[in-house]
Amino acid sequence: MMTIRAHWLIICLAVFLALGSSTGYAQSGSTTGAITGRVRDASGAVIAGTEIVCLQVATGTERATQSREDGTYEFLNLPPGDYEIRAMAAGFEDRRQTVRLSLGTTALVVITLATAGTTDVIEVVADARNAAESATNVRETDIPRLPINRRDFLQFAITAARTVPDNLPDQGATATSGLSFNAQSPRLNNLTIDGLDNNDATSGSIRSTFSQEAVREFQVVSDGYSAEFGRALGGVINIITKSGDNTFRGSLFGFFRNAALSARESLTPSKPPFEQYQYGLTAGGPLRPNRAFFFVTGERLNIKQNTVVTISDTVRAAALRNGFRFDTGSVPFSTGGSTALVRGDWQIVPEDNLTVRYNYGGQVNTAFEPFGGLTASTFTGEQRLTDHNLAVNNTFVGQNALVIESRFLYSTRLQDIGAADPGPRIAINAPEGQVIFGKSLVLPQFRDTQTYQFFTAVGLVRGRHQVKFGGDLLRVNSRQRQPASEGGQANFSNTNLVALGAPAGSPVLSALQAFDPSLRTPEQRAALALIGASLPSRFPGFPALPLDILPLTNDYRQGFLDPQPTPIPQTSLSLFALDDISLGPSLKLNVGLRYDLTRARSTPENNGLLSPRVAVVWQPLKKLTVRSGYGLFAASNLTFPIFTVVPPTRRTLVLPFPFSILPFTQPNRQLPPSGDFPFGIQFVPQFGLEFQFAQRLPASYTQQASLALESQVGNTLFSAVYNYVRGNRILSLRTINPVVRPGIDPLDSVINGRLDPRRGTVNEYAAAYDSYYHGVTFGVERRVGRFTGRASYTLSKAIDNYVDFRTSLQEFAEPLDISGERALSIQDARHRLVLAGIWDINYSKNPLLRDYALSYILTAVSGRPWNLLAGVDLNRNGDANDRPAGLGRNAGVTPAFYNLDVRFSRRFINRERLKIEGIIESFNLFNRTNVREFGRTFPPINPPLNTQFNLPPRRGGRFIVTPDRYRRAFPPRQFQIGFRITF
Known part of the structure; x- marks a missing residue:
């Protein structure tokens, strides 16, 4: 890795090279x-x-x-x-x-x-x-004409090279942005609207947006962005909103789809009910010609749909016998949301322009925490969200190319998510995979967040230099109640009774038998009765329990929190300076320097990060442009880990056998809210669960380098781009106090065998992880004519040693050996092809044969990595995240993803002042089954030997997902009809 001194040498060399030039750019x-x-x-x-x-x-x-x-x-x-x-x-x-x-x-x-x-x-x-960034622009004329599902304009990002959908499981209350750029974390992107922040500082997702009718232009910058942009390791999505003009314009639109217009999902025997309505309006025009303008838009989305739960009848019957109820098959839920935007523009004087924008988003989602497949609807929750944003932009353009920009943002976001079930959460490693029902670990959840941002920048042109410098201050005040296992959680997997104290040769309990006593054999019941009778003597004060008729959970944990939300203030300061220099008519140099510093309550302080950036644009031939750049790019701090660490009243118990049995003897199968043990048993410190930050928490950053060749032939642009991204000091989570001295007795291992035997489970957030990405992209873009479109193919490889900071996603086989986790990233997409285009079919003077348009977005992505799990603690280090047969991380590969969305429209009335358009759209036109969720658990065949596993077949050296493991798929083919009236 290059040192800071080396970075400064690059900057100084760039300035030295510029001394002889004479023209500005x-x-x-x-x-x-x-x-x-x-x-x-x-x-x-x-x-x-x-x-x-x-x-x-x-x-x-x-x-x-x-x-x-x-x-x-x-x-x-x-x-x-x-x-x-x-x-x-x-x-x-x-x-x-x-x-x-x-x-x-x-x-x-x-x-x-x-x-x-x-x-x-x-x-x-x-x-x-005039810089080396890789950017994709979707223009105002294309935005309403491309087939975008649910009219979510963020999906335009998938038309950009090296941008793939997040490969993590759906996160619900702790959602990501949903997009990974250059295989970087989908939590570490930056979305700006009119140059101002629109990110959820808690988890790295995106705050409420608005109708795509309000978007003037959409830009995706996947790498190499200038020093003016920051707070992103991955990409920047840059959006500007529409303004009114001297002509009054308006529109009405509506879209509809239902089950009759949709295909049957391949994993269900019949079509479940489905309805979706989306409608809205826009209006804009002059308040005072040439001086003041307005624009407004509003949109409503209503969806009634079903998700298919594929939990087997055997597991459901076992759950009912033990007091847990849930539905299988098609389970209904609904989503509704409204958005609105109002914008005003005033040309105060010819040199000074003022813009004020207000936008609102509100949503109710009865299935916000995702369910379906092997996860029951009791796991979900109902989200109620309101989001208000007020933005003010002022631009002054003075003499001698002086530009002063000032921006201000105030945002308030209130999110309340209730739980559908009181708990506990049950996880069973059943034959079909890990079955989950009961309460989500992160519900209920409450967030109240206010965001303030101040931005200012000054631009000057002086001879060969065009200089810009400025900075912004981002203040986030967030109050949040973030539970962790508040309702309790119990895990059931194959259990070796001999290890629990049964005589040698005693049979093994399957995970389902451990959960449901009625499924046990007489031999198993006899062994459990012997174990239960011995517990009072092995553990003084422990009650004599009939284990043969009780659920036998491997471990149980429950959190106990102060019901009051915890305030977490966070302040981010950014300063930047950049200079665009002309070294001649065909050679441009961009140099920049950015400084980012974030301070938040209870986090270790650091000195921020100084990020130098340099880029060269060279045109050796009239039709050929060469771009190259290198720089550092710092991430924004997220408050989700802070909420986990900060609350002083947080207390989480992690109970191994036999104490894990006790909660299931209590009402509702959980400990009382006080957190007191039943039967007067004293708390053991080694049964605790702690969260902490590492002593040092330096800023996460990436090094990015690129080399691009572009050639303009007529109206067609050809490009070839190589990108290198090196992630450094990435923040993630791991257990740092596992069992390192396992013994015969599992309880003794938990109490005395840990790295630090005085403490229990310790989860630590540390900036200790890294990633590597190499990618080559070939692109073609046609910009004018009856046909406009772009195509890109990317060949890439991504390697890392982390997944995410959520505890439920941690799957370290040996958490103390980070190097052993180095493998293909879960975000790796080896091959990716994207085609997007618009064809105006308007070749005839016959009125019946003109005013048609056809557009499409085709996405093809090769299989993505996945991690195989054994579902049991093979190495007895205190977790159940081991991989079967000592496999490496992410040794599997999913089926490829193919999707074609098409839009066909015709203007029946096409006058200058009135246009009426009919629209038919199809999403997933060829009705391909794109797998979304599948079974990943492969327990040992003959426990406790733990040496043989029924692993899936291999293809190209990697394990594939067989159809019997499919649990959920992306939506099948859906047709949508709509109209638009423009006046």
Whole structure:
């Protein structure tokens, strides 16, 4: 790894190389673009003092400048849209040209002024990025025309290369962003709206968004972003909202789908009920022509659907006999949500623009904690969420290309999730896989979060340099009640009765027999009766219990918390400076430096991270551009681990056998809320569960390097990109006090055999993990004409040694050996192909054969890694996360994922002031069964020998998922019909 001193040497070298250059190069911003170029005459000589006016066509706002002595000019911080450029110089004809500007790009416009009576020539070079970032833009004209399921505009990110859906199980109350960039954690991305934060600081998910009708442009920056962007190890999703203009416009739209329009899910014998309605409106226009504008939109989504629970009748009958009730088959639930956005824009003076935006999101979800497959509906909860955001942006453009940007955000988010079941949570390693029912470990949950953000930046153009510097302050005040096993949890797996004190040769209990006494054989009951009779003498004070008729859980844990929410304040400070330097007409250099520091209650303090970044853009040939860059990128701190560690009243018990039996002798199969042991048994310190931070908690960061080749042939852009991402000091969780001296007696091992025998289970959050990613992407993009689209293929490999910071996802075989966990990342996607396009079918003068449009998004991803589990504690270190037969982590591979979404539309009325459009969309057109959940547990065949396992077959050296293990799939083919009226 390069040292900080080496990073500074790169910056100093870059500045030294720039000393001889003489022309400026305009930088695009996080919410804007730029237009730059040069004015010359027919002979190629530059023309100084040319008056150039830039008119935004929709709003009528103008900016003016003059070309410099070298003929160069620029217009900075321009909102995306259509612009008219007018050039006027004495002795020459006036020239006009329309330019379409995209978010985060720079349009290069070379103006050739002709003498009176000759033809005007203005050369427009297509939008160009003057940095080395890999960015994908979805423009305003494409956003409503692509087939996006549920109109969730975040799904546009899947059209970008090296962006894949999160491969972790659904997280519900602790959801991620749902997207992994370059195989990095989906919790460590950054979503900005109008340049301001829109992330959930608790878990790294995304705060409520709004209708896609309100999105002017959507940009995905997967790597190499400038120093202005930060708080992300993965990617940046950059969104700007629509504004009104000088023309009043509005629209009404609605979409509908149901079971009759959908195929049957392959894992169910019949179609469950299903209905989905989505409808809304937009309106925008002038409050004062050329000066003040408004835009509003609102949208509603209602869904009634079913999830299929595939728990076997045998397990369900056993649960009923022991007092646990749940439904199997198709289980109904509903989701409803409303969003609204209001935006106003005021051109206070030609140099000063003010924008105010308010957006609201509200949602009720009766299945927020995911269930289905082998997880019963009792595991879920009902979420009620309200989210309010107020954003203010001000941009001042002064003389000599001075730009001052100021932004402010206030957000309040209230989320309350109730539990569907009082508990406990039961996990049984049944023959079909791990069956889960009862209460979720993280419910009920309450969060009340206020977010404040202040951002300011100053941009200057001085000769060959275009400098920008600034910073922002992000304050998050969050109160949260975050339980951990509050209702209790019990795990049942194959049990060796001899290890519990039964005579040699006693039979083994299966996991289902351990849970349900009625399934036990006479020999098993006799052995358990002997064990039960011996317990009072082995453990003084322990009651004589009839173990032969009681559930025999391997371990039981329960948390006891203060019911009052815990406040966690967190403050993040960021400072940045960057310089875009022109080393000549075909060579540009970008250097930047960013500093990030986050301080939060009860976390170890650190000195933040200084992140240098450097990039080069070189155009050796007119049709060829070479981009290269390197930099450090720091992650944002998340408050979820802090809530786990901070509460001083948190107390969690972890009970091994035989104490694990006691809660099941109590009412409701759990300990009383006080946390007192029944029968007056004294608490043993080694039965506790603690969470802590490591003594040092440095900032997590990635090193990113890239090399890209781009060639423009006509209206088609070809590209080849290599990306390297090295994750350093990634925050994750592991147990640091496992059993290291296992004995014959499991209880003695827990009490006396730990690394530190004075403590119980200790889970530690540490910035001690890393990752590696290599990827090569080939892309094609066509930007104009009746057909527009893009295609990308990525070949990549990702390796890491961590999964996530949630305890339920920790699957370390040997938690003290991090190096032994190094394997393919769960986010690895070796091959990925994405095609997205829009085809305007409008070739005939016959009214019945024109005004059609066809669009599509095709995604193909090769199988993803998965981890095989034994379901028992093979190495007797106190957990049940061991892998069968000593396999390495993530030794399996899932089936490939293929999906095609298609949209077909026609405008029946296509007038200038009125358009009526009919729409048919199909999601998963070919009705492919894409597996979402499958059984991963393969217990030993002959315990306690634990040497043979019924493992699945291998293909290419990796274990595959066989169809008998399928538990849940992504939705089958669904058709949706809709309409849009635009006026």
